[in-house]
Amino acid sequence: MAKPDNKLLRRFASDWMAKHWRLFALGALFSAITALAVASYGLMVKTGLDWLSASEHGQGMVKIPLLNLSVPSGKMIWLLPCAVVGFAMIRSISLYTQTILNNSAVQKGLVSVQDALFSRLIEGDYQRLTAAASGEFVSQFINDMNLVREASLRVATNLIKGILTVLACVATMFWYDWALALMVLVVYPIAFAPVVQIGNRLRKVSKAAQQQTGEMTALLNEGFQGGRTSKAFNLEAYQNARAHAGFLERARLYLKVLRSKALVDPLLEVVGGAALAGVFAFTGWRIMNGEATVGDFGGFIAAIGAASPEVRALGTLNSVTNEGLAALDRIYAVLDAPDEVADKADATKLENIEGRIAFDNVFFSYGDQPVLNGLSFSAEKGQTIALVGPSGAGKSTVFNMALRLYDAANGHVLLDDIDVRHLERHNLRSHMSLVSQDAFLFDDTLRTNIKLGKMDASEAEIIVAMEGAACDFVHDLPDGLDTRAGEGGRNLSGGQRQRIAIARAILKDAPILLLDEATSALDASSEAKVQKALETLSHGRTTLIIAHRLSTVRSADKIFVLDKGRVVEEGDHETLMQKNAVYAELVKLQLS
Numbered sequence: 104m105a106k107p108d109n110k111l112l113r114r115f116a117s118d119w120m121a122k123h124w125r126l127f128a129l130g131a132l133f134s135a136i137t138a139l140a141v142a143s144y145g146l147m148v149k150t151g152l153d154w155l156s157a158s159e160h161g162q163g164m165v166k167i168p169l170l171n172l173s174v175p176s177g178k179m180i181w182l183l184p185c186a187v188v189g190f191a192m193i194r195s196i197s198l199y200t201q202t203i204l205n206n207s208a209v210q211k212g213l214v215s216v217q218d219a220l221f222s223r224l225i226e227g228d229y230q231r232l233t234a235a236a237s238g239e240f241v242s243q244f245i246n247d248m249n250l251v252r253e254a255s256l257r258v259a260t261n262l263i264k265g266i267l268t269v270l271a272c273v274a275t276m277f278w279y280d281w282a283l284a285l286m287v288l289v290v291y292p293i294a295f296a297p298v299v300q301i302g303n304r305l306r307k308v309s310k311a312a313q314q315q316t317g318e319m320t321a322l323l324n325e326g327f328q329g330g331r332t333s334k335a336f337n338l339e340a341y342q343n344a345r346a347h348a349g350f351l352e353r354a355r356l357y358l359k360v361l362r363s364k365a366l367v368d369p370l371l372e373v374v375g376g377a378a379l380a381g382v383f384a385f386t387g388w389r390i391m392n393g394e395a396t397v398g399d400f401g402g403f404i405a406a407i408g409a410a411s412p413e414v415r416a417l418g419t420l421n422s423v424t425n426e427g428l429a430a431l432d433r434i435y436a437v438l439d440a441p442d443e444v445a446d447k448a449d450a451t452k453l454e455n456i457e458g459r460i461a462f463d464n465v466f467f468s469y470g471d472q473p474v475l476n477g478l479s480f481s482a483e484k485g486q487t488i489a490l491v492g493p494s495g496a497g498k499s500t501v502f503n504m505a506l507r508l509y510d511a512a513n514g515h516v517l518l519d520d521i522d523v524r525h526l527e528r529h530n531l532r533s534h535m536s537l538v539s540q541d542a543f544l545f546d547d548t549l550r551t552n553i554k555l556g557k558m559d560a561s562e563a564e565i566i567v568a569m570e571g572a573a574c575d576f577v578h579d580l581p582d583g584l585d586t587r588a589g590e591g592g593r594n595l596s597g598g599q600r601q602r603i604a605i606a607r608a609i610l611k612d613a614p615i616l617l618l619d620e621a622t623s624a625l626d627a628s629s630e631a632k633v634q635k636a637l638e639t640l641s642h643g644r645t646t647l648i649i650a651h652r653l654s655t656v657r658s659a660d661k662i663f664v665l666d667k668g669r670v671v672e673e674g675d676h677e678t679l680m681q682k683n684a685v686y687a688e689l690v691k692l693q694l695s
């Protein structure tokens with residue numbers, strides 16, 4: 104058959120499908136029953152035709168092939184229809200049962216594939232998540248998974264049933280007329296060679312098509328999410344043109360796949376037709392010479408008729424399998440990609456921490472773009488330090504490194520004097536609370552969004568956290584804490600989202616606070632309240648603040664001014680103002 108990637112197939116089978124072998128085995132048993140019931144049609148046709156073409160209907164005995172049984176000819180008028188109905192029922196029931204069994208097994212296997220893929224993406228490198236267009240991963244879950252599902256089902260359903268049906272039909276064909284059967288058997292395999300070639304080509308084309316589907320998903324997502332900007336700037340024409348180019352490319356690749364795929368059925372049609380023509384000619388000649396009966400001919404045609412759909416299904420199985428393998432290839436590429444940031448085997452877990460944070464001559468690049476260039480600073484236990492500086496200086500990157508979303512290329516990021524590379528990542532992050540500019544919320548209730556800081560928090564604790572974060576607006580919502588946040592929190596305003604995110608951080612009660620423009624979206628009155636809450640919260644905690652509005656960092660114990668990934672000035676507000684250099688210049692600019 105096809106030239107499938109055996110290693111990939113074996114791996115897929117042993118990783119995901121083997122544990123459901125009982126369901127597959129039962130499915131195979133019912134496939135076998137279906138195959139035998141299908142092949143029995145030929146025998147019934149032969150018996151019926153021989154009986155009908157005999158000169159004395161209703162007289163004597165009729166031999167039932169294979170069973171070595173003779174029945175009175177008169178009884179055939181009801182025995183034969185009963186047998187046909189009986190076998191049809193056996194076939195229907197076994198077909199239904201095998202479909203359910205195989206689908207159950209495949210669906211169970213695919214749930215594990217999806218679980219593994221999702222947790223690989225969520226638990227693996229942050230860099231992988233941000234590097235690819237989000238649509239590519241969504242497409243993997245929808246399109247690639249569909250292709251793998253289709254291929255697995257077809258293999259489970261068609262392979263055993265197809266092969267057994269064909270074998271049973273071929274066996275009966277040999278029993279009727281071995282010479283004729285031999286002729287049919289020679290024609291079919293010759294016709295299969297191009298079918299195999301088509302399958303192999305399809306795999307390459309299908310890989311490109313799936314890649315493009317991922318890009319399309321990203322493009323559509325972007326188009327719908329950017330609706331506001333698009334309308335405000337009258338960008339409909341630009342959006343339409345981008346989408347149209349994507350649709351055109353999709354159609355082109357679809358047709359490319361289809362051109363290969365569409366060849367398979369006509370090819371098999373021609374082969375089937377040629378076999379039928381040969382059978383007519385050969386059997387007609389043998390019947391005329393008295394070497395075969397009309398029953399043999401009818402039985403032969405019925406056997407070819409029963410085997411043909413299965414042969415065709417086996418032919419297209421090759422291309423479906425190759426499409427599934429291309430998808431599987433992409434899935435395994437994600438599963439197998441090594442993590443750059445991973446826990447060491449002997450990673451340490453810290454139960455309680457002092458809360459000292461230090462960057463010691465840290466260098467870091469995103470790809471080829473250097474971002475941190477020998478950055479050094481430290482925050483003592485309980486201190487509040489501020490990172491300020493121009494846009495792109497690397498301030499948010501500092502938080503990424505503290506959370507160990509990335510590792511330093513050189514130098515050390517230290518927590519309580521331990522390099523964070525020696526700490527277990529979950530443990531490290533459990534000691535930190537992040538409130539960021541985008542204040543991301545999940546599409547769940549506000550209560551759950553706050554509780555993400557502490558899953559077992561009581562209602563009373565939630566209320567206290569909300570008060571601390573000035574979340575009084577929640578009481579005015581018709582559903583209060585049960586209001587859903589919407590995708591990414593879109594049902595709330597930017598300021599409201601930020602306050603929910605602050606409540607979440609308050610609930611987490613971690614010894615280190617990372618505030619990345621945490622109050623940037625708040626109005627003046629909310630900001631005053633939240634600022635006060637954050638100041639109270641930061642008592643006794645080491646707090647790192649990133650702020651553009653310098654008024655919010657005046658009271659910091661120390662301010663580090665960053666430029667091009669290094670500290671260019673440090674000191675408290677008064678000292679830096681007296682120094683009258685970079686920081687003082689920034690303050691003056693904001694006041695002017």
Ligand SMILES: Nc1ncnc2c1ncn2[C@@H]1O[C@H](COP(=O)(O)OP(=O)(O)OP(=O)(O)O)[C@@H](O)[C@H]1O
Nearest residue numbers: 233469472474492493494495496497498499500501
């Ligand atoms: N995921 C990423 N991949 C590639 N480059 C990135 C990524 N994140 C940030 N950068 C680049 O790194 C540099 C520093 O970014 P960073 O967000 O740390 O700056 P920042 O000082 O926080 O800026 P801002 O004040 O505007 O938020 C920028 O030039 C940015 O383009």
